[in-house]
Structures are given as C-alpha cells and as structure tokens.
Amino acid sequence: MGQFILRRTSYALISLFILSVTIFAIVRLTGDPVTMMAEPGARAEDLDRLRAEWGLDQPYPVQYFAFAKNVFMGDLGKSFNYQMPVTTLYFQRLPASLELALVATLISFVIGIPAGLISAVKVNSGWDNAGKVIALFGLAVPGFWLGLVMILIFSVWLGWLPTSGQGGILNLIMPSVALGWYFAASLLRLTRSSMLEVMRSEYIKLARLKGLPGFIVISAHAFKNALIPVLTLAGINLVVMINAGVIIEVIFAWPGIGRLLYEGIFQRDFPLVQGVVIQAGIMIVLVNLTIDILYAYIDPRIRLTK
C-alpha cells in the first residue's frame, strides 16, 4: 500500500511538473508578457524596467525555477487588474462555484442515475430507448445554449425565474440545470453500462436462483456495486464543474471561478488567466490522487496491478 501511494504521488507530482512547464513555456513563447502588461506605446526603458521587475530578463531555466518555487509556495502571482494575489481571488470565488457545482451534481444525479438504472433493468425496451435519447441530447445540446433557451422561456416569456446573479434558490435553478445537463447524460450512460455489467455477474445469478424478489436483487445487490464507478465519476465531475463552468457562469453572471477566468481573458490579465489555470490543474490532480488512493484502500486488486 505504501509503495502504491508513493508511486501514485510521484505520478501526480510529475503531472504537475509537466503541466507547469507547459504553461510556463506557452506564456513565454506566444509573445512578450511585458508588452501585454505595459500600456500600448510604452517607452523601451519602461519595458526594460518592467522586465527586470518581473525577472523576465533572466534566462528561462532561472525564470522557471522562480515560477515553480512560487507556485509551490502557493503564490500564483498578482492580477494586473485587481492588484491582488491570484490565489486570494481564486479562493474568494471558490464558494460560489462550489455552490453551483454541488447543485448541478445533485441535478445530474437526480436525472442520470434513475434513468440509467431503468435503462439497464429494462434493457432494449421503450424505457431504454428513451434513456438513449436523453443521453444523445445531453451530448448534442450544448449546456450554454440550453441556458440561453431557458432564460428565454422562463425569464423573458414566463417571467418565473431571475435571469442572472447569485441570490436565492430561484437564481440557482437555471445555471445548475445548464451546467449539470451534460453530466447527467454522462452519468446516465455510465450507470447503465455499469449496471448491465454487474447484472451479468455470477453473484446476481445466484441471488436470483435463491429466489430473491427481483426488486431486492436489483436494489440491494446490483445497484450498490454498480454505484462505485458512478460515484467516482461524479467526484471528478464536481471538480471539473467548479473549474470549467466558464460559459454558464458568464451567461448567468455567476460570480465564480469561471467568470474570473473570463474577466482575465478580456482584460488581458495574463497572470490571472495563468494562475486560475494552474490552480485548476493542481486541484484536479489532487482529487484524482485522493480517489486513486481511496480506491486502492477499498480494493486490494488495484494496489497490486502496475
């Protein structure tokens, strides 16, 4: 077990290293960050001063080392626009994104799991076909467009829901449905295939042969095991939603991390964009690592395979 944790942790560190080198390289290679920081038409001396101030006159390896050290110490640089550390901004916006992502996860559960379950139990029936249609539309209808259409119907035409901003429960409904939509479809498909796999296994056959009622076989025996991969996916989805809900947050003026990133893009605030991206990467690597270790703890077979 110790060896497993060690190996996985080193993989996670390597991932973070590659990620940071990539981001560092892209920022340096795609143009001089100083010209982005300075006012257009700034004098050459001013540019040189800025360069020295940000350490950009150093050789690349030295720059990278300084950058990596700062990231490791939790310093992601300072936003030009806000004149505040990016980490502070990120954690200020985190609760809003977390709130949205949690409700969206809940919605994807409520739609995805029962629908996937019914599809698997009544495989190749009308229910299953209905589930397939939902899954297909989940992929084909972009969540952000669904959001716009919902605004049109429920805010503009019917006047039932507020169009944007954070506030009561009513504010949460549309953004979380729009965000959870795609994930509901992916949970549906995973629940279905996971259930089908479990239902084929020997112990389910045994349970049936024992004469247990179908309902108990499905709920107590099959569903419980089929749920494991589904919950894993949901955990990863949650982190992805927190960090990748950019468009939904923009459409609904939701003051979360996605909107922070969007502001960074528009104000050419490159430390902010870079910082949010790195922070997202760190968070996802850590969550994946935790899930891997938890899995290995629960299931010894994973520990032993390379």
Next chain:
Amino acid sequence: MAFVTEQTRAVLAGDARPRELGLWQRGLRFAGQLPVLPLAILIPFVLVAVFADAIAPYDPTEPIPGAKIFEPPFWLEGANPAALLGTDFQSRDILSRLIFGARVSLIVGVMGTLVAGSIGTTLGILAGYLGGWVDQAIMRLTDAWLALPALVFAIFLATMVGPSMWNIVIILGCVLWTRYARVIRGEVLSLREREFVKLAEIAGASSHRVILRHILPNVVNSTMVLASLQIGVVIIAEASLSFLGVGVPPPEPAWGSMLADGRSMLMVGDWWLTIFPGICIMLVVLATQLMGDWLRIRLDPQLRNL
C-alpha cells in the same frame, strides 16, 4: 429430385463457386445499411458548407443595404422579405451567416479532429510499441493533459496564441488527443504480443516498418470510431470558444459568436438570434454522434461500451 436446385447441383458437381455479389449489388446492400437519419441531416449541411458562396443570398460580413438591425424572420410581423431569417445587430443577413457558419463549424470539427487523432494515435502507437521510458514519458504527458479540463486549457491557449480559425483547429487538436493515446496504446500493447507482429520482428523488419505495415492498419478502425465520436465535441468546443470571444474572430460568421451577438437581445425577446444558431449546432452534433455510433457498431463491436 425436384428439391435440388441448380445451385445445389453445381455444388454437388464440385464446380460451384460461392455466389458472388456484383459490385452493383454490394453497393446496394451497403446503401441499405447506411444510417438514414444522420446522413439526411449531415449531407445538406455539408453541401451548404461547400457551396456557401453560391447559396448564401448576401455577404455574411456586410450589412444588407437598406435593411434595419434586428429584423425578425419572414413569418413574423414587421419582417423584411429581403432577409428570410432576419438580421443581426449590424443588419447582416442571419441566413447567410448561418450558411457560412456551417463552413466554419465543419472545417474546425473535421480538421481539429484530424489533428487530435494524428497526435493521439502517433503517441499511442509509440507508447504501446516502444514501451519503456518512451511509454512512461507519453503516459505522464497524457496524465498532465487530462488534469486540465479541455475547455479551460483551450481557453488558455486561445488567449495566449490569439484567435483565428486555424489557430482554433491547432489548439483543439493539441488539447483533445489524450483519449486516442490511451485507447490506441492499450490496443498496441496487445497487438505487440500477436504472432504476426512477432514474426515480422523475427524476420528482421525495422520498428519503423512494423509500426507502419503491421500496427497502424490494425488500429485505424479504433481511431476512426473515436474520431467520428469526437467531431461533435470539437464543434461544441469551437462554438464555446467563439461564444467567449476567443474563437473565430469577428466579422467571420461562426455559430458560437452568433449566439454571443444575440445574447443581449434575448432579454427583449428577440429569440431568433439565439434559437437558429443553436439548432444548427444541435443538429450537426446530433448527426455526427449518431454517425459515430453507427460506425462504432459496424467497425468494432468491442468499442460498444465506450
């Protein structure tokens, strides 16, 4: 012996060949198995995209002379008969913009998928066939890439590189290759142990030759299945980037940027600006997805659970 047909007699006589279908008959049989619905959606879109210059009534980037802004589609009151589906905020023809937008979406969808597929398949084959540190390096790179949500990564790159249609193609290709690498690597790992590969190696074929002549032809099917399922993802990603203003730059018509343009008028109920581009995205993605499902079942039954 009335029940012995001509053919049976020929078989008994030992000079029969199995009944061969002519080219024409085989063509017909193949056509009978084609998926009707997705093709019925895709073919018109492809034709429209190819012949956009001939079909579109107006220049998509120029205002219609004499037309007002935000004119509704033809069946609504106050419509301008010159602009069938209405006009946008610069009194440009929405129909023409949709038509040229199809070209952008399809080019980005197909080319982006092609770039992603080439990168991913190459890396997957190298990792699986060469093994050792090459495998380790490529897999760690894949992990690092997977740590960032694709959209966030693409937004970051697009912000840094600057928007243009071909940049978006490259960016999406560079972000979305990971799935190919993983799946293809897995397949190559088992192909490598197969006898025909072993024999080629013993016969003295170079790794270069083994990869090109023996490995690549055997993974092409999987690559094609993955690619057909990914086109829709790429199209939605392009629409998302364009919506956020880091995709295809204006005045070039892209469905995503049309949605962004229409957003401000959603509040006053000008629904057509939002509904038309969204329906186009939905139809194309739906059709490519169905095409992909069909191809998957046809080419590789093992991938059915993907």
